[in-house]
Amino acid sequence: MSSYWSQYWQQGHMTSFGNDFSDNYTGALKSLWEEVFKAVAHNNKVLDIGTGNGSIIALGIQINPNLYFTGLDSAKLSLPEIFQNLDKVDFIEEASAEDMPLQDQSYDCVVSQFGIEYSSLPKSLSEVSRVIKPAGQFHFVVHECDSTIVKPNIHILNAGKALLNSEVIDSLRKLFNGLAKYGQQSAITDQLRQKLNSDIASIAAKHASGLQGTNFPVFLKHVMNPNFELKQRKSDLKIFLNELDGQIVRLSDLVEAAMNETKHLQLTTLLKEYGLDLLNDEHIFENGKMIGRYISGTKAN
Ligand SMILES: C[S@@+](CC[C@H](N)C(=O)[O-])C[C@H]1O[C@@H](n2cnc3c(N)ncnc32)[C@H](O)[C@@H]1O
Structure with a gap:
């Protein structure tokens, strides 16, 4: 999983959220960390x-x-210049939360x-409990499956999977070949076009908003440019499918990471098991919309 994050941070x-928070977090998340x-x-x-x-x-x-x-x-990170020459800040890259290269009871406060x-909670929370000092604090902001961040991504993920399991891509390839062989105006090309449109319509009927998020509609408009040749269309389709595969992996991880009832119960049960006492367990809202969950507490003495 870290390979796409490495690429992202590079x-x-x-x-x-590169587009929404380009400089750094603002609003409710910034306020929360200010308080902490x-x-x-x-x-x-x-x-x-x-x-x-x-x-x-x-x-x-x-x-x-x-x-x-x-x-x-x-x-693997690509840290901004603001951290250069700061002797109170250090980073440990390519190290997992499940096995932290840190000494026992060495931190007063653990945040995330x-x-x-995204980590395996039985291992990572055991590690949090190990590295945190007695009476130390922990503060976690975590994804929620019903949040305005995760929910639209679930729709995109479902649409992406439906697209790959459908006949759309096969119909699109056939249309590419038809266009190359018979041209724009032929009856055969028309039939192929109709088949593609009907395949797309059946996905759009179930996954309208998610389909937009896969970028398929934009890609389709681009690739049907009448000046494109078969080779160009095939190569652009290959790029689109690679990007879609990457998007499906990334969004599957996000959905798996996000708290649902079962995962939330697992987390709170593990905190208890590892002597991490809960103080706050609540939703975070931004402009009236739920964007995640805040979980905090202290390690028992
Ligand atoms: C959604 S990003 C969050 C980055 C940052 N905290 C923020 O709020 O912008 C998730 C990060 O968790 C890291 N991550 C995922 N699984 C991990 C694990 N098992 N151990 C350590 N880091 C992990 C990823 O590499 C990625 O950088």
């Missing part, structure tokens, strides 16, 4: 699991420059935003 993104970091005592050590390019640490050093931060991620839920 593109220089600051947050995992303001309340951490001076000179305390904070560990950020699934740190990415360090968005939460960047917020942390602005809010409370007296803290020491470690960012840990299984991906849209990170820890």
